[in-house]
Amino acid sequence: MRAVPWIVVGLLALSSAGHAWVLLAQERRFAVMPIFVPVSLEHERALREARGQPAGRGGEEAVDLARALEHARLDPEVAAAVAPRLDALRRDREALLGLRNERHRLNVTLMDVGVAVARELSPEQWDAVHMGRDAARAPADRDLFGRVLDRLR
Amino acid sequence: MSRSPAPWILVAGLALVQAGLSWAAWSRARGSGITYVFTPLLEVVPGGTPLGAIEAEALMTDARHQVDARDVQRAYGRLGSTLSLDELLRGVETLDAQGRLSGAQRERIRAVLDGAAADHARMIEVQERILDLEARIGTGVASVHALLPDEIRAHVAGGRQ
Known part of the structure; x- marks a missing residue:
């Protein structure tokens, strides 16, 4: 029975050492890392350029129109002509919002793809990728400047 | 009347629990740790932006206090420290061209991209x-505007401001 206090003391000492170990192991890691932008942004920009279509308001103008017409007094003839168009705008706006939701889901999925690819890289490789992001554009820019300068000379 | 356990048994049991907790916390700390992420809040638009002047203005005023995920994404799109998937893949391609990717890494990345x-x-x-749809809505709204009498059209235009 005399050994019991010593066993308790030993266990408590072990526990205390464990807690100290935990405190030392909880290092704080500081990291600077880029955030993945939605994939759709670049596609949207490229498509708008190709179509010559300026940035829109996401169909918000149809909602503004409906709001403005909510209390407007229209002649029956005008109202009859406006109603089917407004109904078509409602359907288009709903479809647009549905597609924007799907785009959001796909953006998140593709961001996860970016994370999955980045996870395969070593820290050194990852540093080379994101620290060299702008440097990677330099050759393309150099070619463009070269072509323009050749034309100008 | 039941006999209560001897105090030393309770003390030893509690000490063992404490040791177990220490072990669990240590394992967890080694596994995840705490990572702080800093991003520079620079008003830099990487590679241009599809946002028009009106949208950008709306983002900086109307949407300033919104926390919808899409608003946050748009805001991130305006930060300097962003990376697109295209840029990531170009970087991986460069690493590959330099022979800095192992065969296993190439296979795993290919599987991710195939998926x-x-x-x-x-x-x-x-x-x-x-x-x-955006273009069709714009055309549809214009066609409705054309049907409206002048005073209502002016009211509609006023309501947008």
């Missing part, structure tokens, strides 16, 4: 349909 090909194609399709 995402359908989603990527769908993204382009969805984006095209969004632009189609």
